[in-house]
Amino acid sequence: MNEQGLREVVAAQTSISDINGQQGRLWYVGYDITDLARNATFEEVVYLLHNLDLPDRAQLAKLDTFLVRERELHPFLARMMPTLAQNTSPMSMLRTSVSASSAFDPDGWDESPEAEYRKAMRLIAETPTLIATFDRLRTGREVVPPNASLGHAANFLWMLHGSEPDPDDAATLDTTFILYADHTLNASTFTARIIASTLSDTFSAMTGAIGALKGPLHGGANEEAQKMAEEVGKPENAEAYVRERLGRHEKIFGFGHAVYKTMDPRATVLKEMCRQLGERCGQPQWYEIFSALEQTTFEQKGLYPNVDLYAAGVYHMLGIPTDLMTPIFALARMVGWTAHVREQYANNRIIRPGSEYVGPRDRTYVPIDER
Ligand SMILES: CC(C)(COP(=O)(O)OP(=O)(O)OC[C@H]1O[C@@H](n2cnc3c(N)ncnc32)[C@H](O)[C@@H]1OP(=O)(O)O)[C@@H](O)C(=O)NCCC(=O)NCCS
Numbered sequence: 001m002n003e004q005g006l007r008e009v010v011a012a013q014t015s016i017s018d019i020n021g022q023q024g025r026l027w028y029v030g031y032d033i034t035d036l037a038r039n040a041t042f043e044e045v046v047y048l049l050h051n052l053d054l055p056d057r058a059q060l061a062k063l064d065t066f067l068v069r070e071r072e073l074h075p076f077l078a079r080m081m082p083t084l085a086q087n088t089s090p091m092s093m094l095r096t097s098v099s100a101s102s103a104f105d106p107d108g109w110d111e112s113p114e115a116e117y118r119k120a121m122r123l124i125a126e127t128p129t130l131i132a133t134f135d136r137l138r139t140g141r142e143v144v145p146p147n148a149s150l151g152h153a154a155n156f157l158w159m160l161h162g163s164e165p166d167p168d169d170a171a172t173l174d175t176t177f178i179l180y181a182d183h184t185l186n187a188s189t190f191t192a193r194i195i196a197s198t199l200s201d202t203f204s205a206m207t208g209a210i211g212a213l214k215g216p217l218h219g220g221a222n223e224e225a226q227k228m229a230e231e232v233g234k235p236e237n238a239e240a241y242v243r244e245r246l247g248r249h250e251k252i253f254g255f256g257h258a259v260y261k262t263m264d265p266r267a268t269v270l271k272e273m274c275r276q277l278g279e280r281c282g283q284p285q286w287y288e289i290f291s292a293l294e295q296t297t298f299e300q301k302g303l304y305p306n307v308d309l310y311a312a313g314v315y316h317m318l319g320i321p322t323d324l325m326t327p328i329f330a331l332a333r334m335v336g337w338t339a340h341v342r343e344q345y346a347n348n349r350i351i352r353p354g355s356e357y358v359g360p361r362d363r364t365y366v367p368i369d370e371r
Contacts, residue, residue: 021259070125071146085137102203120338132159182336188212225254226312238292254309270310286313
């Protein structure tokens, strides 16, 4: 096997999500992503990915109550945050805080399936609070405590901006969370499953996953896509911009995919959301720039947009600072990561791929003075 990057290699069986890269389809537990994006709430998707079925009203209410109760930061993290806000990037803060969360989780080192479920839900509940608290502190503003009357997405905007969000903005953000929640064995989820497969703990697996997500070829791409759109400035500049970048053999962020060989179905949903949000908030230029990039990148390189392109425009128009876009990806993907880790624990075998040795052979040790 000399295929680089493990393409096409089946490294795990999963009941959580599935992709058809040729047709551009994605399913969560058998539900088409477009159907879920249109109709479900993020909280329902949290339940679905972890329980492999949509909740009834009582099940959803129980989950909501748990998530709302666990939003508040533990004093240990709240005390750490001012230092992190002064000294670290948002993704480093998140990696550190999620790692530190292991210190006081009420379930401690209990590794029963029930305890693992609660740990997962606590991480999902606290991640928005970590990001918003960090942003408030680094910008010298007062921390806004979670609002128990708001859902996951609306509460995040509340804590970030300090005011009740427009319901349409909250619904838009909620849909982006659904779209980002899981995506089979992407690099960060695979990282999480590898760590879990050694029977290491959930917090270690999440810390590793955040590290893998940070890179610009993975979750970091949404931030790069936004920077790119700002550099392009107006749709007319897109063609020359892409030509120059490709000429320098540089990546066009938010394009291409290891699995999809056609339009990423999440990008289709996000594209329309970006257009509608642009019209609603009087900023149509982002959609115009991103779609000019889409057209010219396809013409010049045959590449389709992935999830990160139009997500960047949506987040920007929701008032989210560019360097929080990848942490927000992590906030949503925390659901998939934790679901995959629980699935790994339930049927574990240590993940240990082979390698093909291509170095020299049959060498004899030469004493150091004779080399
Ligand atoms: C996602 C990504 C890492 C997948 O990489 P991959 O599986 O190696 O991609 P492919 O095998 O389909 O690449 C085929 C060709 O297109 C090129 N290509 C792929 N994505 C590209 C991009 N975004 N910009 C420019 N060229 C790209 C590759 O370099 C390769 O070129 P070559 O044949 O001249 O060597 C890659 O598309 C990428 O870097 N995209 C930009 C970052 C990004 O948006 N990441 C988020 C992914 S959700």
